[in-house]
Amino acid sequence: AQSVTQPDIHITVSEGASLELRCNYSYGATPYLFWYVQSPGQGLQLLLKYFSGDTLVQGIKGFEAEFKRSQSSFNLRKPSVHWSDAAEYFCATVPPNSGGYQKVTFGIGTKLQVIP
Amino acid sequence: EAQVTQNPRYLITVTGKKLTVTCSQNMNHEYMSWYRQDPGLGLRQIYYSMNVEVTDKGDVPEGYKVSRKEKRNFPLILESPSPNQTSLYFCASRTWGLTSTGELFFGEGSRLTVL
Numbered sequence A: 001a002q003s004v005t006q007p008d009i010h011i012t013v014s015e016g017a018s019l020e021l022r023c024n025y026s027y028g029a030t031p032y033l034f035w036y037v038q039s040p041g042q043g044l045q046l047l048l049k050y051f052s053g054d055t056l057v058q059g060i061k062g063f064e065a066e067f068k069r070s071q072s073s074f075n076l077r078k079p080s081v082h083w084s085d086a087a088e089y090f091c092a093t094v095p096p097n098s099g100g101y102q103k104v105t106f107g108i109g110t111k112l113q114v115i116p
Numbered sequence B: 001e002a003q004v005t006q007n008p009r010y011l012i013t014v015t016g017k018k019l020t021v022t023c024s025q026n027m028n029h030e031y032m033s034w035y036r037q038d039p040g041l042g043l044r045q046i047y048y049s050m051n052v053e054v055t056d057k058g059d060v061p062e063g064y065k066v067s068r069k070e071k072r073n074f075p076l077i078l079e080s081p082s083p084n085q086t087s088l089y090f091c092a093s094r095t096w097g098l099t100s101t102g103e104l105f106f107g108e109g110s111r112l113t114v115l
Helices: none
Strands: A003-005 A010-014 A019-021 A024-026 A032-038 A044-050 A056-058 A064-068 A073-078 A087-094 A110-115 B004-007 B010-013 B019-025 B031-038 B042-051 B054-057 B076-078 B087-094 B110-114
Touching: A003 A087, A010 A019, A019 A110, A024 A073, A032 A064, A032 A073, A044 A056, A044 A064, A044 A073, A073 A087, B004 B087, B010 B019, B019 B031, B019 B087, B019 B110
Parallel strands: A010 A110, B010 B110
Antiparallel strands: A003 A024, A019 A073, A032 A044, A032 A087, A056 A064, A064 A073, A087 A110, B004 B019, B019 B076, B031 B042, B031 B087, B042 B054, B087 B110
């Protein structure tokens, strides 16, 4: 069974500092990979996704993520954090080309706090 | 605008009083799903539906019912709510089948408190 690990439950960064949120997956083949963001009082919004090809993907709000097959990782990064980035971030995977029912597996989430 | 709409957004009720949380999507998606979000537990799937009249249990279906009579609607029914169903609920939809990427579109959430 596939699983997604987000090792950091809570992260605090200063505004303007760089950010990296970790995500590791456990699956035989490379799954489709996603990062979602949940701002306070809002639903989840897709930040970016990876299916194949270039391992560095760009998303909305200045975020990027890098897929590393050797490490089974898909870490989310941002060079300079803004106060509005305070939110909860979820990594998710879907088995590729599986047809039928493709179960989306979510990590437990990382809550980001931004301090002035 | 493509969206998933949930109602109500906030609800306080009492144990045993039946309630329904509605969910509607305007993207013609085949697949719809309900999740609950609890601190420290992330998102857990309650029920999902692959198409009209086709539903199945997710990871935590106990105490919930769903129906899918129309493609756009997927209501979540709590026949006899209990305090352990106090949670934040999300409805989501996506495409289905071989070409689907699995990308989910979420509603804004419904915060339910059962006293």
